[in-house]
Amino acid sequence: MYLTGTMKVNKDGHLEIGGKDCVDLVKEFGTPLWVIDEEGFRQNCRGLKEAFAARGDSRVLYASKTLLNPAIIKIVEAEGLGLDVVSGGELYTARHYGFPMERVFFHGNNKSRQELEMALEFATGNIVVDNFFELSLLEEICANGDIKRKPGIFLRITPGVEAHTHEFMMTGQIDSKFGFTLPDGQAMEGVKAALQCSHLQLAGLHCHIGSQIFSLDSFEHTSRLLMDFIAAIKKETGYEIKELDMGGGWGIFYYEGDKPASYENWADSIWTAVHEKARALNLNTPRVTVEPGRAIAGPAGITLYTVGSRKEVKGIRKYIAVDGGMTDNPRPALYGSKYTALLANKADRPGTEKVSVAGKCCESGDMLIWDAELPAPEAGDILAVFATGAYNYTMSSNYNRLLKPAMVLVKDGIGDLILRRETFQDLLRNELLPDRLK
Numbered sequence: 001m002y003l004t005g006t007m008k009v010n011k012d013g014h015l016e017i018g019g020k021d022c023v024d025l026v027k028e029f030g031t032p033l034w035v036i037d038e039e040g041f042r043q044n045c046r047g048l049k050e051a052f053a054a055r056g057d058s059r060v061l062y063a064s065k066t067l068l069n070p071a072i073i074k075i076v077e078a079e080g081l082g083l084d085v086v087s088g089g090e091l092y093t094a095r096h097y098g099f100p101m102e103r104v105f106f107h108g109n110n111k112s113r114q115e116l117e118m119a120l121e122f123a124t125g126n127i128v129v130d131n132f133f134e135l136s137l138l139e140e141i142c143a144n145g146d147i148k149r150k151p152g153i154f155l156r157i158t159p160g161v162e163a164h165t166h167e168f169m170m171t172g173q174i175d176s177k178f179g180f181t182l183p184d185g186q187a188m189e190g191v192k193a194a195l196q197c198s199h200l201q202l203a204g205l206h207c208h209i210g211s212q213i214f215s216l217d218s219f220e221h222t223s224r225l226l227m228d229f230i231a232a233i234k235k236e237t238g239y240e241i242k243e244l245d246m247g248g249g250w251g252i253f254y255y256e257g258d259k260p261a262s263y264e265n266w267a268d269s270i271w272t273a274v275h276e277k278a279r280a281l282n283l284n285t286p287r288v289t290v291e292p293g294r295a296i297a298g299p300a301g302i303t304l305y306t307v308g309s310r311k312e313v314k315g316i317r318k319y320i321a322v323d324g325g326m327t328d329n330p331r332p333a334l335y336g337s338k339y340t341a342l343l344a345n346k347a348d349r350p351g352t353e354k355v356s357v358a359g360k361c362c363e364s365g366d367m368l369i370w371d372a373e374l375p376a377p378e379a380g381d382i383l384a385v386f387a388t389g390a391y392n393y394t395m396s397s398n399y400n401r402l403l404k405p406a407m408v409l410v411k412d413g414i415g416d417l418i419l420r421r422e423t424f425q426d427l428l429r430n431e432l433l434p435d436r437l438k
């Protein structure tokens with residue numbers, strides 16, 4: 001299950017990805033190393049796009065918070081997906097590398113005036129308005145600025161749905177910092193306020209119930225709620241919403257027990273509900289947009305580490321330590337996330353020893369994997385951790401002044417460096433020493 005895309009164990013018993021032997025990748029680029037399987041990433045883009053397009057007028061956006069860099073931007077563009085950005089930084093990066101701005105959706109619960117102005121200047125496709133403050137701010141900027149066309153806005157609706165996932169990744173529940181709450185009438189007020197804005201064009205509704213979700217019922221239920229809301233809006237205001245953005249959140253395989261549904265099942269859970277409700281409520285079928293991130297980037301990435309020190313606490317636990325940790329993958333420390341790993345240079349050998357994999361940060365919580373079964377790992381072995389393509393690089397840090405790893409994009413036996421390994425000089429780049437301290 002964890003060998004996805006082009007990953008396989010080759011004739012030398014080594015892990016191979018994108019036609020590159022991981023042992024060779026490490027010789028060439030060192031560790032820790034993020035490796036992205038271009039073909040795997042593209043397959044995920046295509047699979048999702050096709051599954052949704054087969055069921056109705058759909059758009060798939062890639063959520064750039066999962067993994068963003070110039071190579072990914074070019075691949076997403078070529079695969080015909082749109083882009084979900086959530087900050088001035090992501091927006092700027094997308095535009096800098098020439099991503100078509102009409103395919104960009106700009107999210108965020110506290111966009112600044114400067115960020116909104118930038119979005120307008122770039123003619124960003126749609127702005128997903130999160131709250132009343134932002135609605136008035138955007139209307140005011142458009143009223144006072146030299147804006148050629150009315151920007152299309154989506155309103156982020158918080159449906160009051162508790163999707164089963166980690167508390168920090170739930171976003172659809174009533175008590176959430178995001179969006180206009182549906183059950184208490186705030187969402188309807190938001191829609192009416194948006195319709196009053198003479199400089200904005202209400203294009204659609206958006207919602208995102210959370211991340212790493214396996215229950216398709218949650219998506220189906222939310223789609224029904226949103227369709228009911230579209231009907232209620234039509235009844236109260238006469239205005240019919242024609243676009244529905246159902247967010248992302250589709251869960252992937254990290255560890256035994258994780259059972260992701262197929263692209264088709266995921267698309268069905270949303271589209272069946274939308275079609276049925278459109279018929280029952282006598283509505284036009286809206287165009288459906290989804291914005292997965294993890295499902296595209298997650299399985300396509302692995303991290304390679306070199307095994308170093310070892311410690312045994314007699315009768316309790318064996319630890320091995322690697323040359324990275326919570327700085328390149330904060331997810332185990334932050335969410336208790338579990339990962340699957342193997343030794344890339346002994347990938348054909350069965351796991352014979354139970355060891356726990358520690359990172360190198362000065363913090364006991366810096367554990368990457370508890371109780372992994374590995375073939376007697378020794379110093380110098382290469383540990384490959386799977387499904388690290390999403391939310392690893394983008395959430396990485398320089399804690400303990402560790403250097404961020406390099407990233408390589410592999411395809412057809414070629415490995416291209418797409419992110420340089422940080423240097424000690426990089427750590428000093430933005431630092432200033434006042435004269436009086438010299």
Ligand code: LLP
Nearest residue numbers: 063208211212248249250291292293294391
């Ligand atoms: N759309 C919106 C509005 C979102 O907030 C997110 C993720 C997505 C789409 C993409 O969700 P995905 O398909 O990747 O689940 N740092 C956490 C995940 C936080 C997700 C934030 N929003 C993690 O490492 O698991």
